[in-house]
Structure formats: structure tokens, C-alpha cells
Amino acid sequence: MAEIDIRAARKSYGKNPTLHGIDLNFQSGEFVVILGPSGCGKSTLLRMIAGLEDITSGEIAIDGRVVNRLEPRERGCAMVFQNYALYPHMTVAGNMGYALKVAGVPKPERERRIAETAKIVGLSDYLERKPAALSGGQRQRVAMARAIIREPKVFLFDEPLSNLDAKLRVTMRAEIRKLHQRLSATSVFVTHDQVEAMTLADKLVVMNKGHVEQVGHPLDVYHRPASTFVASFIGAPAMNLFESRVEVETASAYLGGAPVRLPSSLAASLRGKDVTIGIRPEHTIVATKGPGVAAEVDFIEELGAGRVVHMLVEGEPFAATIGEDLNVAPGDRVSLDLPLEHLHVFNRETGRRIDPSDLPADAPAQHCAPLLTTP
Amino acid sequence: MIQRTPYADAFTYFVMILGFILLIGPFLVIIAGATQTLQQINSVPFRFMPQGQFLENASAAWARADLARAIGNSFVMAGLITVGKVVLSAMTAFAIVYFRSPLRHFFFWAVFITLMLPLEVRVVPTYNVAADMFEPFRLLIAFVTGIEVSVEWNLLNSYAGLTLPLIATATGTFLYRQFFMTLPDELAEAARMDGSGPVRFFFEMLLPLSRTNMLALTTIMFVYGWNQYLWPLLMVTDPTYKTTMMSLSALVPSENATPDWNVTLAGTLIIMTPPLLVVALLQRWFVRGLVATEK
Amino acid sequence: MDKRSVFKSVWLPILFAAPQMLLVFLFFYWPAVAVLRWAFTLEPPFGGNAEFVGFANFVEVLTNPLYWNSVMVSVIFALAGTLTTIFIGLVLALAADRQLPGSGLFRFLYILPYAIAGPAAGMAFRFILSPERGIAASLNAMWPDFWNPAKYGSHALIFVIIIFAWKWAGYTFIFLFAGLQSVPKALTEAAAMDGSGPIRRAIDIQVPLLAPTLFFLLVIMMTEGFVGADTFGIVHRTTNGGPNHATEVMVFGIVNEAFQGLNYSGAAAQSIILIGLIMVFTFIQFRFVERRVHYK
Numbered sequence: 004m005a006e007i008d009i010r011a012a013r014k015s016y017g018k019n020p021t022l023h024g025i026d027l028n029f030q031s032g033e034f035v036v037i038l039g040p041s042g043c044g045k046s047t048l049l050r051m052i053a054g055l056e057d058i059t060s061g062e063i064a065i066d067g068r069v070v071n072r073l074e075p076r077e078r079g080c081a082m083v084f085q086n087y088a089l090y091p092h093m094t095v096a097g098n099m100g101y102a103l104k105v106a107g108v109p110k111p112e113r114e115r116r117i118a119e120t121a122k123i124v125g126l127s128d129y130l131e132r133k134p135a136a137l138s139g140g141q142r143q144r145v146a147m148a149r150a151i152i153r154e155p156k157v158f159l160f161d162e163p164l165s166n167l168d169a170k171l172r173v174t175m176r177a178e179i180r181k182l183h184q185r186l187s188a189t190s191v192f193v194t195h196d197q198v199e200a201m202t203l204a205d206k207l208v209v210m211n212k213g214h215v216e217q218v219g220h221p222l223d224v225y226h227r228p229a230s231t232f233v234a235s236f237i238g239a240p241a242m243n244l245f246e247s248r249v250e251v252e253t254a255s256a257y258l259g260g261a262p263v264r265l266p267s268s269l270a271a272s273l274r275g276k277d278v279t280i281g282i283r284p285e286h287t288i289v290a291t292k293g294p295g296v297a298a299e300v301d302f303i304e305e306l307g308a309g310r311v312v313h314m315l316v317e318g319e320p321f322a323a324t325i326g327e328d329l330n331v332a333p334g335d336r337v338s339l340d341l342p343l344e345h346l347h348v349f350n351r352e353t354g355r356r357i358d359p360s361d362l363p364a365d366a367p368a369q370h371c372a373p374l375l376t377t378p
Numbered sequence: 379m380i381q382r383t384p385y386a387d388a389f390t391y392f393v394m395i396l397g398f399i400l401l402i403g404p405f406l407v408i409i410a411g412a413t414q415t416l417q418q419i420n421s422v423p424f425r426f427m428p429q430g431q432f433l434e435n436a437s438a439a440w441a442r443a444d445l446a447r448a449i450g451n452s453f454v455m456a457g458l459i460t461v462g463k464v465v466l467s468a469m470t471a472f473a474i475v476y477f478r479s480p481l482r483h484f485f486f487w488a489v490f491i492t493l494m495l496p497l498e499v500r501v502v503p504t505y506n507v508a509a510d511m512f513e514p515f516r517l518l519i520a521f522v523t524g525i526e527v528s529v530e531w532n533l534l535n536s537y538a539g540l541t542l543p544l545i546a547t548a549t550g551t552f553l554y555r556q557f558f559m560t561l562p563d564e565l566a567e568a569a570r571m572d573g574s575g576p577v578r579f580f581f582e583m584l585l586p587l588s589r590t591n592m593l594a595l596t597t598i599m600f601v602y603g604w605n606q607y608l609w610p611l612l613m614v615t616d617p618t619y620k621t622t623m624m625s626l627s628a629l630v631p632s633e634n635a636t637p638d639w640n641v642t643l644a645g646t647l648i649i650m651t652p653p654l655l656v657v658a659l660l661q662r663w664f665v666r667g668l669v670a671t672e673k
Numbered sequence: 674m675d676k677r678s679v680f681k682s683v684w685l686p687i688l689f690a691a692p693q694m695l696l697v698f699l700f701f702y703w704p705a706v707a708v709l710r711w712a713f714t715l716e717p718p719f720g721g722n723a724e725f726v727g728f729a730n731f732v733e734v735l736t737n738p739l740y741w742n743s744v745m746v747s748v749i750f751a752l753a754g755t756l757t758t759i760f761i762g763l764v765l766a767l768a769a770d771r772q773l774p775g776s777g778l779f780r781f782l783y784i785l786p787y788a789i790a791g792p793a794a795g796m797a798f799r800f801i802l803s804p805e806r807g808i809a810a811s812l813n814a815m816w817p818d819f820w821n822p823a824k825y826g827s828h829a830l831i832f833v834i835i836i837f838a839w840k841w842a843g844y845t846f847i848f849l850f851a852g853l854q855s856v857p858k859a860l861t862e863a864a865a866m867d868g869s870g871p872i873r874r875a876i877d878i879q880v881p882l883l884a885p886t887l888f889f890l891l892v893i894m895m896t897e898g899f900v901g902a903d904t905f906g907i908v909h910r911t912t913n914g915g916p917n918h919a920t921e922v923m924v925f926g927i928v929n930e931a932f933q934g935l936n937y938s939g940a941a942a943q944s945i946i947l948i949g950l951i952m953v954f955t956f957i958q959f960r961f962v963e964r965r966v967h968y969k
């Protein structure tokens with residue numbers, strides 16, 4: 004159990020900065036997920052917390068103690084690696100007990116804790132096997148057990164599920180969540196998979212290009228993305244974004260020649276401004292005819308529990324999720340209704356969300372559940 | 379599958395048998411000769427069938443070339459060289475790969491350039507160093523501080539002298555370096571997270587993991603050590619330290635009497651046997667080491 | 674290529690590298706500096722300090738016909754030895770690569786000569802190829818002096834080249850066989866579908882794909898022929914440079930000059946020239962040889 008404080012942490016390799024001043028605070032016992040595309044610096048940040056990477060400037064404190072100059076072993080963190088990093092020449096028991104052995108824990112005590120931990124992760128029957136004789140899922144468990152056994156203050160996960168097949172990933176995800184509830188140690192989990200992020204996080208940190216884009220509860224991040232990057236990164240299929248100028252007279256935006264009404268609270272202040280407007284596919288209403296935005300159906304993805312219709316509006320792609328009752332086929336012309344309470348408005352230049360307090364804080368959940376798919 | 383034509387197959391076997399005659403034939407001649415009597419071996423044509431005289435010839439050679447001592451010395455020499463090379467190259471590679479020391483490029487190149495300095499081209503001054511190990515240090519100290527120190531350590535006619543100059547190894551160091559580079563970064567990171575320091579990591583992770591490499595390196599280095607010729611020839615004058623390669627000269631048949639090649643061949647065969655066994659029995663490792671060290 | 678994460682210590686890497694560094698300094702670099710010094714100085718015959726003589730030692734070496742003889746001998750030895758070993762290795766590798774029943778045994782056997790030290794092999798070949806015995810004897814009976822390495826320089830040179838080739842053919846075989854094994858089977862199968870027979874396939878598909886391995890072996894074997902430990906051992910144990918300097922390879926010349934002639938400066942000048950040659954080979958090897966092979 005520990006609080007983690009990251010203050011103005013920077014990292015550069017030579018002259019190339021990879022992290023530009025990160026400020027974050029993780030509460031004790033929180034499950035934090037750092038989400039971002041590859042190369043955004045999320046792993047670097049994790050490794051800086053672990054002590055595997057130097058901190059170029061700024062501070063990282065664990066439990067109020069600045070750890071910048073401490074060796075990994077002195078920080079009280081345990082880490083689960085993407086490729087598991089099991090010691091290939093040691094048995095499962097040897098892998099699990101290695102940290103304890105290094106720490107000088109006497110053998111009987113060590114064996115007791117190995118047996119205990121093995122029970123938690125369901126490896127009791129495999130203690131004498133070498134990693135090479137285990138399946139992917141079992142290796143993953145050994146990696147977890149190796150972290151758990153140390154009873155660390157902080158768990159660090161570096162994309163631990165990305166080497167597993169889709170089905171196993173779902174199971175392990177649930178297990179990690181359960182394990183966290185049981186151990187309630189502060190956990191920092193790095194991933195590029197938004198489903199993992201949404202399902203696991205108490206606190207979601209979205210990163211891009213060495214900056215923190217947004218921090219918040221996953222649903223908050225989903226419903227009120229702070230930037231066009233977050234808006235397009237979270238949610239599948241991705242949010243539709245289009246650029247428009249807000250007409251001075253009507254205070255409306257335009258898409259495909261048709262006016263798109265904006266929430267009145269925003270509209271007034273945006274007259275004459277260039278904005279980016281976003282709407283999630285699940286909030287876009289498709290009708291076969293009507294006065295809305297004209298679109299042409301490009302192709303349709305059947306997902307079983309729904310369909311995604313991909314359209315073209317003035318040649319630009321636009322997606323919407325529709326029920327099975329609506330009959331459309333590629334080439335059909337349809338009409339889109341973009342309900343103003345679901346519109347997200349961003350400053351076109353900075354990409355930041357505009358005046359979010361004027362938009363409804365909680366989008367009505369009964370309207371349409373977010374459709375997340377496992378890639 | 380590619381079709382097999384009987385002619386092509388027959389030709390293939392013909393080539394392989396020809397290769398057998400060329401490469402293994404000499405061994406058969408040696409074996410046949412080593413088992414013949416003085417009279418048999420000097421008769422023309424040569425008999426390729428082994429006879430029953432091997433033990434007599436071997437014991438004659440054994441006595442004439444003092445093979446017991448020579449073989450003992452060769453084992454000590456090859457053993458020390460092998461152990462030294464395996465240990466030192468692992469240590470150097472560890473220093474080069476797992477630390478960001480500013481000296482690591484220096485270490486690397488210092489080892490690399492030795493490839494261009496074979497013994498033959500630096501034989502006299504190397505001999506001088508062996509004769510007076512501390513001379514470089516004495517001169518350096520005198521040069522830097524002006525103080526004359528008089529310590530001497532003569533390596534001539536000693537196991538240290540037979541082995542120390544041959545232990546530095548670029549190929550071994552590169553083999554280990556190559557191997558360490560293929561290990562995933564996470565291995566060291568996981569060990570660090572588990573609280574292991576560099577020395578513990580070296581002994582508990584790297585050494586156990588490099589067993590395969592070590593065995594491969596051991597086989598080629600043993601053969602290398604056993605087959606050393608020029609260096610022992612120069613530096614050993616005391617027969618106590620002479621090696622098998624040196625005892626070859628004692629096996630040359632005398633010019634005056636009927637040449638007893640049977641004894642010579644028996645002795646040569648004995649001398650060839652240890653490295654031959656290594657290559658034959660541990661061929662998998664030997665070949666692996668050979669191919670790997672050329673990377 | 675660097676490790677992402679490394680240990681932090683100033684002294685440990687130095688400590689770990691120190692033993693080998695010490696040996697390298699004592700037995701490689703200190704002597705190398707001495708060679709360099711001697712190459713440009715001359716010790717007066719009756720004692721006294723060495724005198725700087727510029728390139729005089731090199732001029733003396735390069736104007737000595739015996740030196741040029743040793744260069745010629747070395748070139749012939751290395752070139753003929755290299756080509757022979759590569760040829761034998763290639764032919765045997767092509768045959769073994771066909772994977773006929775029993776070829777595994779041949780593969781096992783072909784590597785064995787590589788275990789034998791040059792001098793020991795030399796000793797045995799003095800008997801095997803002696804003019805008074807075996808095949809050579811019958812040939813000599815028909816044509817007197819058909820084969821007599823003790824008498825004819827050319828025969829002696831062929832003699833040492835045979836020993837060299839015998840020992841190293843297994844080595845080239847290992848690499849060429851490994852190279853052939855890594856040629857995708859689909860390629861030879863495609864050629865077979867196109868109607869080409871085994872020998873055509875070897876010449877059209879397999880050998881061109883082996884080019885990198887062949888080039889690598891060419892460089893390695895040339896280096897071995899010029900300065901390899903076996904080169905000295907073979908010559909020293911068989912012909913001892915004779916008859917009439919016909920087998921005096923460069924390394925033999927250097928060692929002889931130093932220990933028989935006691936002419937350290939001349940030997941040092943020869944050494945410097947040879948080191949330059951090795952550097953060229955090493956440079957070629959690392960500059961142009963990238964692809965390596967994997968033994969099955």
C-alpha cells in the first residue's frame with residue numbers, strides 16, 4: 004500500500020525528450036491504468052517508477068520518499084513484464100522464490116510462501132516445472148506469482164496480457180482485477196488496449212507523445228474526452244470527428260451541407276470559430292430518409308450484437324452503430340441525425356475540449372451502451 | 379519431395395566415398411601402420427589391414443618420447459587454457475554488455491585487435507615478457523615515477539608460462555558477448571526488480587544460462603590448447619614441462635637404422651587421440667562452437 | 674546494439690575485464706610495441722643502445738630475394754590451400770546435403786581431421802606420402818622421381834599444401850553444409866519442377882546462394898594460410914622450410930629470422946608487413962562478410 008507521486012518527471016535519451024514533465028498522483032490502493040499508443044512514453048514512465056530507467060529531471064516519490072536515486076530493489080515495487088521474463092533455468096518454485104532468496108528469507112519461510120502464492124494463482128501442481136514446459140497462460144501466472152510473493156507496496160504491469168490469445172486475455176484480465184481487490188496494493192498497469200484500460204482502471208491516464216492527455220475515471224474519460232486524441236483513441240469504433248466553422252448567424256455547425264445544431268450554451272460563444280466536432284458512432288442516429296446529414300453507405304460490419312455501418316459524408320468516413328431492424332445496403336443513401344446532447348466540441352487549433360461543463364455530465368446510459376470490442 | 383534418380387544417387391555415394399578415402403584414409407593408414415611390425419611396415423606394397431602389433435609399438439613410442447609426462451603436461455596445459463579462456467571471456471563479455479562503462483568500447487577493441495596479432499609475428503618480444511613478466515611494469519613505473527623496482531618473475535619452463543600467454547581470447551569473448559546480447563533485456567530487469575545485484579546476476583543467471591555456450595567453447599578451446607605447437611616449442615627447455623606436440627620430434631624415426639615408422643605412427647596416434655575424441659564424441663558442441671565463434 | 678537496462682557500477686566492469694586486459698596488455702600489446710620499436714631500430718652487433726634507422730630494416734627486407742621468395746611461397750600456399758579446401762568442402766557438402774541414407778555418418782567423419790594439429794598431421798603424412806612407400810612408391814618405380822618432396826621444391830610445396838587441405842577441408846565442409854541447409858527447400862524444388870537435374874540445381878541454385886559463405890571462407894582460409902598456427906607447425910614438422918627455401922612461408926621466415934638468425938629487427942620489419950596484411954584481411958572480413966550461416 005503506497006501512494007505514488009510523480010512531479011514534473013522528464014525523460015530524455017540524449018537530446019530526444021520522450022517525457023515532457025509528467026505530474027501524476029496515484030492514491031494508495033488505486034488501480035491505475037496508463038493507456039496510450041506505442042511510443043507515447045507509457046512504458047518509460049512505468050520503468051522510471053520501477054527504477055529501471057533514470058529520471059532525467061523531476062521527482063518520483065513512493066510513500067512520500069523520493070526514490071530517484073534508489074535501486075529497483077529498494078523501492079518496494081514488483082513488476083510483471085510483457086514477455087514474462089521468467090528465469091528459464093529455474094523451476095516455477097525457483098522463479099517465485101528468487102526475490103525472497105536474494106532478500107535472505109530463510110528456506111522454510113520461503114517454501115511456505117511459495118506454496119501459499121502458488122495456491123492463489125493456481126500453480127500448485129506446476130512448482131517443479133521449468134518455464135519452457137508451461138503454456139502461455141501458466142507463464143503469465145508465474146510472472147504474477149513472482150510479483151505477488153514479495154508482498155510489494157506497488158505492482159507494476161508492463162502490458163502483461165499482450166502476448167496472450169484473446170480468450171485468455173479476458174480471463175486473465177478478470178483475475179488481475181480480482182487479485183487487486185484481494186491484495187489492494189497500488190497497481191500501475193500499462194497497456195495500449197482500451198478494453199483492458201476501461202475494465203481494469205480505477206483511474207485512467209491517457210498519454211500521447213510524452214504528455215498526459217487526460218486523467219480520470221474511465222467512464223469520465225469515455226464520456227468527456229479532454230482532447231480529440233483521447234476522443235479518437237478511446238471507443239471502438241472510433242468517434243467520428245469533423246471540422247466545421249460555427250456560422251455566425253445560426254450558431255450552427257455544418258456537415259455535408261446540412262446544419263448541425265450545437266448546445267445553446269456553447270453555440271453563442273463559438274460563433275465564427277473553427278471547431279472540431281465529435282460524435283460517437285453509437286450516438287449517431289441513422290434513418291433511411293429525413294432532413295439530416297446526407298451520407299452514402301460504404302460497407303457494413305456485422306458484429307453479432309449489433310452492426311456498424313460505415314458511410315461516406317462528402318467522401319470522409321463516418322461510422323454509426325445500428326440495430327438489426329434497420330435495413331441498409333452498400334450504396335444506399337441515408338440521413339444522419341446528430342443529437343446535440345451527444346456532441347463533443349473541440350478547439351480546432353489545440354484539440355482541447357471546449358467548455359465541457361456546459362455539456363451533460365452523464366450521458367444517458369440507457370440510450371446506447373458503449374460498444375467496445377476486443378480487437 | 380524432389381525425385382531421386384538412381385544415377386544421381388550412385389554418383390552422390392561415389393563422391394561421399396571419395397571424400398571418405400581422402401579425409402579418413404590417412405587415419406586408416408596411421409592405424410594400420412601403428413599395428414604392424416618393423417618388417418611389415420617397411421615392406422612394399424603397404425598393407426592396409428591392421429595387424430596385432432599395436433601395444434608393442436605404443437609402449438615403444440611411450441618410452442621413447444616420454445609420452446606419459448608429455449600427455450600429462452598437455453592435459454594440464456589444454457585444461458588450464460580452456461578454463462582460463464572460458465572464465466575470462468565470460469567475465470570480459472559481462473563487463474562489455476551489462477555495464478554502460480565508458481571503458482567498454484576500449485575493452486571491446488583491446489580484445490578485438492588481438493585477432494590481428496598472431497603469435498608468430500610477436501614471438502620474440504612475447505618470449506621476452508614471459509622470461510621477465512614484470513619488465514613492462516618495471517619500465518612503466520620507472521618511466522612514470524623514476525623509481526627502479528627490482529622484482530622478477532620468470533615464466534619460462536612453467537605451467538603458467540605455457541598457458542598465460544595463450545589465454546586471452548577474442549573469439550571466446552565475442553561468443554559470450556553475442557550470447558549475452560541475445561538474452562532478453564527483461565531478464566536483467568526482472569533480476570534487478572527481484573533485488574539481485576550484478577555479481578549475483580552473473581553467477582545465478584548468466585553462467586547457468588550459458589551452459590550450452592560454455593560446453594561449445596570448452597570443446598574448441600581444448601582442441602586449440604592441446605594442439606599448441608610454436609609456443610611450447612620456444613619456451614620449454616626443461617623436459618619436465620614438454621608437451622605432446624614437442625614429443626613429436628622424439629618420434630621421428632632415425633635416419634641410420636631401418637626406419638621404425640610403426641613406432642612413430644603409434645606414438646602419433648596416441649597424441650592425436652584426445653582432441654580426436656573430443657571432436658568425435660562432442661561433435662554437436664564442437665560444431666556449434668566453431669560456427670558460433672565465427673559470427 | 675546496447676542493452677536497454679544495465680547495472681550501475683564504475684568498478685565492477687573494470688574488475689571483471691581486468692584479468693583479460695592484463696593478459697592482453699602483457700602478451701599482445703607490450704610485445705606489439707616492441708615489434709614496432711625493433712622494426713625501426715637496429716641493435717649494434719657488439720652491444721650498446723638501439724639506434725633509430727628509419728625504414729632501413731624494411732628496405733633491407735624488401736630487397737632480400739629470400740624474403741620475396743617467402744612471400745611467393747606464402748601466396749601459393751595460402752591460395753592453393755584455400756581453393757583446395759573450399760573445393761573439397763563444397764563438393765562433399767553438396768553430396769551430403771542430398772540427405773541420402775548414410776550421409777549422416779559421412780558428415781560425422783568428414784569433420785574429424787580438423788581435430789588434428791598441423792604438426793601431428795605432418796608427422797603422419799611424412800609416412801603416408803613418403804616416396805618410398807604406398808602409392809607413391811609404385812609411381813616412383815614406374816617413373817623415377819615422380820614424387821620426391823625431399824628433393825624437389827615444388828613437390829615439397831604440394832606436400833605441405835596437401836596436409837593443410839586435409840586438415841581444413843572438414844572445416845569448410847561444416848560451414849558450406851550449414852549454408853546449404855539454410856537454402857530454402859522450396860527453391861530447389863521449384864528448380865526441380867522446372868526440370869533441372871541434381872547437378873544443374875547445384876550449379877544454378879545452390880552454389881550462387883552459397884556465395885556469402887564461400888566468400889567468408891575465402892577470407893578466413895587465406896588468413897589461416899598466411900598466419901595460421903598450423904601453417905608454421907606443418908612446415909616446421911615436415912620440410913623445415915626446405916628443400917632450398919621452397920616451403921619457407923612468411924611466418925616460418927619470421928620465426929627463423931628471429932631465433933636462428935637472431936636478427937630481431939629484420940624479423941620485426943617482416944612482422945609489421947604481415948600485420949598489415951592481416952589487417953587488410955580482417956577489414957575485408959568485417960566490411961563485406963555480413964551474412965552468416967546456421968548449422969542444423
